[in-house]
Amino acid sequence: MSLPYLTSSECLRHLYIPLDYPSKISKMKLILSCLLLALVSINIAASDPSARDYLAASLVGSAPPVTNISSAHRDITVGIVGAGMAGLYAGLIFDELGIDFEIIEASPRIGGRVMTHYFSDNENDYVDLGAMRFPKTGVMERVIGQSSWSLVSKLRALGNPVTTAPYYLSHKNNPVYFNGIRNYGDTPMINDPLHVGDQYNGGVGSGVPDCFAAKPPTYWVGKVIGKFIYAMTMNFDQGYKMLLQQDCLSVRYYMANVFKDGECQPNGTLASYPQPLITYLETQLVGTGWFDFNSITEAVLNFLDFTAAEYYHIEGGTHSFVDAILDSIGRSSVETRKRVNRIAPGAPRGTGVNARPTVSVQVEGERRTRNYDHVISTVALGVLERIDTGDLNLSFKKREAIRSLTYDHSVKVAMSFRSRWWEDPIVMNGRPIYGGQSSTDLPIRQVNYPSYGINDTRSYANGILVGYTWGQDGIRLSGLTNDKKQLEQLLLQNLAELHQVDVEYLDRQLLDWKIWNWDDYQYQSGSFAGFSPCQFSLYFPEMIKSEANGTVHFAGEATSVHHAWILGALNSAYRTVDQVLVTEGWNDLRQQLRTSWGTVNEWQSEGLPPFTPATTVASIQGAEPVIDAKRI
Incomplete structure (x- = not known):
């Protein structure tokens, strides 16, 4: 089948605006042509700033410029609160710049929301309970890219490499099991294969209107998102303003009351969109309740930044990042089991005109007060809320953000089995699964099959993520945490039903399992930041401001426009290092930071090129979307 040549603007115009295209070109040809263009544009735009970077520039402006003036360097020590990826990355940069630092961690473990659970010493017997995959996009260059300043490249140069490998987001035999009907990854989501339409449920008003049910969920979401992609492509400033005008609306409210479309109307x-359709879209694409507590701004930006054709994982688990950084900065740089309960202004260092402010940090159980020249808080906001910061005189908006910024719920369940039964053609009735993810409306909601150890026929322990839930789905599943027997039975029953495998067989195969609820983990108190309506525009600019005369700084994924991803943690850490250097007036080190570690567009955003999306409406409507929080 020959495909028409179309530019990106033509794709947007013909897929979003209801105009007639020449009859000799079918709608399917149009979608396929635009999809190919989208995949090409992803590669072309690999080094371009993301939509979120432009958003940051609009909200907070640029970092102070680097001048050619240098000043003498005094000896300083920076206290970093929290040993997650943000704290560790800040330490890695300070170490190279020759600035003393200490990292204080309340938990007995290091890594924050990077957490790999190892069931045993067998090489494939582990599951990432936190961050587990990275899209191959220009946005992710700082984490897994080939630039000299990417984290992967830095660790390799320091002699502590980590290895990336393909992460398979989908496989043709992945079950898609909704409404009691089973399909597979190679089944097109057209003509209502899951029987959610009115015609299968009792007539008009009993299900999803048939016209909507006949096309894939991504098609209808793509129409909503496409409006903003089109506007920002034509004129970013005007399109961004149009998007920000909707920031106080949830995804559900926007679809049900603001967005208008005539394709399925007389x-x-x-x-x-009718409510049954909206709920169906939510069920298919994200966690239950996600459309209610996330803003339309979040949905648009997630689509723009993280719709990707390729993904990667870290061999041996994402915690390999943590180990490599620790080996690079020295494990003695991090003190664990040190819970900070107070951050306040300290006694000035020096006298008279030479007096410089300090920051006092009180650690529970310690009589002495630690004094630093700067403090960087990288802890989750639910944890920061429990630290006494009253004497810092934080702004009203920042205190409000610390208390009320929404964190998404996420619960994962991992299991270890005697064999990779999901790859066995006999067990799987001729449909073996090699990587990817299944989806269902059963309580487990999603099963992720390991992209490592594929085709390893040895009979020994193998880990698999058998339940990945968000939102209300996660809350309900975690409600059985105190009844392990009932929870195990539910998990195995769901797993058996999803795969058409005998539950007793799975029970005999099961070696061990673990449930992890980030809400219940006292050192995080939430999974990852997910801005609710109004919060992005209201709180983000305030969260990144330094306090106490430029000596207290705030990092962590919640303080980045790329929140909920490791990238956000790294970008925020880079920003706070630069803020320390700005306060000290060390422009030579600021230049060294940029030379050695690149630039962070969401912080040093001057001179951004015209906005070009790394995806198009077609890639949203025809490819695997990522508007959920499968990240950290």
Whole structure:
């Protein structure tokens, strides 16, 4: 089948705006052509700033410029609160710049929301309970890219390499099991294969209207997102303002009351999406309740930044990042089991005109007060809320953000089995699974099959993520945490039903399992930041400001426009290092930071090129979308 040549603007115009295209070109040809263009554009735009970077520039402006003036360097020590990826990355940069630092961690473990659970010493017997995959996009260059300043490259140069490998986001035999009907990854989501439409459920008003049910969920979400992609492509400033005008609306409210479309309406009249369709879209693409507590801004930006054709994982688990950084900065740089309970202004260092402010940090159980020249808090906001910061005189908005910024719920369940039964053609009735993820409306919601150890036929322990839940799904599953027997039975029953495998067989195969709820983990108190309506525009600019005369700084994924990803933690850490250097007036080190570690567009955003999306409407409507929080 020959495909028409179309530019990105033509794709947007013909897929979003209801105009007639020449009849000799079918709608399917149009979508396929635009999808190919989208995949090409992802590669072309690999080094371009993301939509979130432009958003940051609009909200907070640029970092102070680096001048050619240098000043003498005094000896300083920076206290870093929290040994997650943000704290460790800040330490890695300070170490190279020759600045003394200490990392204080309340937990007995290091890594924050990077957490790999190892069931045994067998090489494939582990599961990432936190961050586990990285899209191959220009946005992720700082983490897994080939630039000299990427984290992967830095660790390799320091002699502590980590290895990336393909992460398979989908496989043709991945079950898609909803509404009691089973399909597979190679089944097109057209003509209502899951029987959610009115015609299968009792007539008009009993299910999803048939016209909507006939096309994939990504098609209808793509129409909503496409409006903003089109606007920002034509004129970013105007499109961004249009998006920000909707920031106080949830995804559900926007679809049900603001967005208008005429494709499934009589005579093409315009109307909003019906509620059954919206719930169906949510069920298929994200966690239950996600459309209610996330803003439309979040949905648009997630699509723009993280719709990707390729993904990667870290061999041996994402915690390999943590180990490599620790080996690079020295494990003695991090003190564990040190819970900070107070951060306040300290006694000035020096006298008279030479007096410089300090920051006092009180650690529980220690009589002495630690004094630092700067403090960087990288802890999750739920933890920061429990630290006494009253004497810092934080702004009203920052205190409000610390208390109320929404964190998404996420619960994972991992299991270890005697064999890789999901790869066995006999067990799987001729449909073996090699990587990817299954989805269902059963309580486990999603099963992720390991992309490592594929085709390893040895009979020994193998880990698999058998339940990946968000939102209300996660809350309900975690409600059985105190009844291990009932929870185990539910998990195995769901797993057996999803795969058409005998539950007793799975029970005999099971070696061990673990449930992990980030809400219940006292050192995080939440999974990852997910801005609710109004919060992005209201709180983000305030969260990144330094306090106490430029001596107290705030990092962590919640303080980045790329929140909920490791990238956000790294970008925020880079920003706080630069803020320390700004306060000290060390422009030579600021230049060294940029030379050795690149630039962070969401912080040093002056001179950004015109906005070009790394994806198009077609890639949203025809490819695997990522608007959920499968990240950290």
